[in-house]
Amino acid sequence: MVRVTLPFHLRNLAQTEQEVQLSVAPPVSVSTVLDALEAAYPVLKGTIREHETLKRRAFLRFFACGEDISTEDPGRSLPESIANGTEPLMVIGAIAGG
């Protein structure tokens, strides 16, 4: 299972815990993980990436194994430790607004 951690407001919106576990068929990438997340929690559609364009929202970032992968190709395969659930894919809200 792939583990995904969500920021405070999104876990409240989805009425879930900080971390969710998802079954994701290979290849495991940011795109396929978010597809699975949105399928499991439809209310999150449009909150992490835009409707239609699937572009990452400007104030959100993705971290994997301590690396900021926000600007990488979302179709690129994630590290094995993310794919096998050893490490979570982190969705993080940017610190903005003071």
Added chain:
Amino acid sequence: MSQVRVLVGTKKGAFICTADAQRRDWNIEGPFFGGWEMYHLKGSTVDPNRIYASQSSGWFGQIIQRSDDGGKTWATPGSTPEELKSPHGFPQGESNKFVYEGVAGTHLWYDGTPHPWEFKRVWHLEPSLTEPDVVFAGVEDAAIFKSSDAGRTWSELPGLRTHTTGKDWQPGAGGMCLHTILIDPTAPDRMWVAISAAGCFRTDDGGKTWKPTNKGLVSNFMPNPEAEVGHCVHRIASHPSKPDTLFMQKHWDVMRSDDAGDSWTKVSGNLPCDFGFPIDVHAHEPETIYVVPIKSDGEHYPPEGKLRVYRSKTGGNEWEPLTKGLPQQDCYVNILRDAMAVDTLDDCGIYFGTTGGQVYVSPDGGDNWSAINEHFPAVLSVEVQTLK
């Protein structure tokens, strides 16, 4: 026993305040959706227990929430509260999909260059006056959307945004927002919308086609002050018994129209300053109107540090300050465009909220004021429901 329910949208959540007809002792519930910007909440007049709410965030975008029990419980439309009760229940609703019809195109940016139309948030929700499942949404960048399934899905009424003047619309300081939707109670296919900074528009065919209704408006910040579009209209209001008469608080100038917006005349009269945001009409006196003068477009606080509502009982031109119970020194709050409302009790109650977090009520048409609460987050919107 009559009751009032005040719906308060703030920068950090929503609150619901209730009182009996005396409007003296208030019960406050909330925050709902704590930490989110609640631009607007509005109840259906057909089914007052149905309340729509716009929940948004610069981080996470737009969410629409709906309550069918007067604000006790909420869900994103598409999920029922029962579905959320199971251990694995979670909101199914995908009610936040606001996608422009066709190729969105461009409008003008602040610097006059073309800028792509981009959806940002819902500023205003206007439930139908006849059908509880129909609701309209005014959004930024300016467009109007309609839902016919109680907020579950949304479709643009593209005739407005694709009007021939749309490419020339520019944002105001708060963004290019469609912030006001007025439905004619005598002819539901006739509606007015107001956009900052494009102006006022009217449809007579349920939103298929729109006509700019800005004749008589003068905006000196524009190269052509009397242009067909480009005016920063802050708010329009009308009385249900006189739908052809509209009142407008423009960026500067208070205006009125007696021909459904086809032409406007200035009625600022003896106001100390005619810049401001909200305007509203007494529930039982169609020529009694209310504004809150603000010092200037560069100084968004009351003149002289005195918070004064101004009332005209003559439909404009002759205004009187209403001060009893409002701070008359060192007050530097603003009152935003959607933050004033009236109830329909007899005597009519007037309500407004401030960026300083106060919500005031006058249970006697403006003569006396008191605070429902003085310590909300900055207030974005105030609506009131009169419950019989």
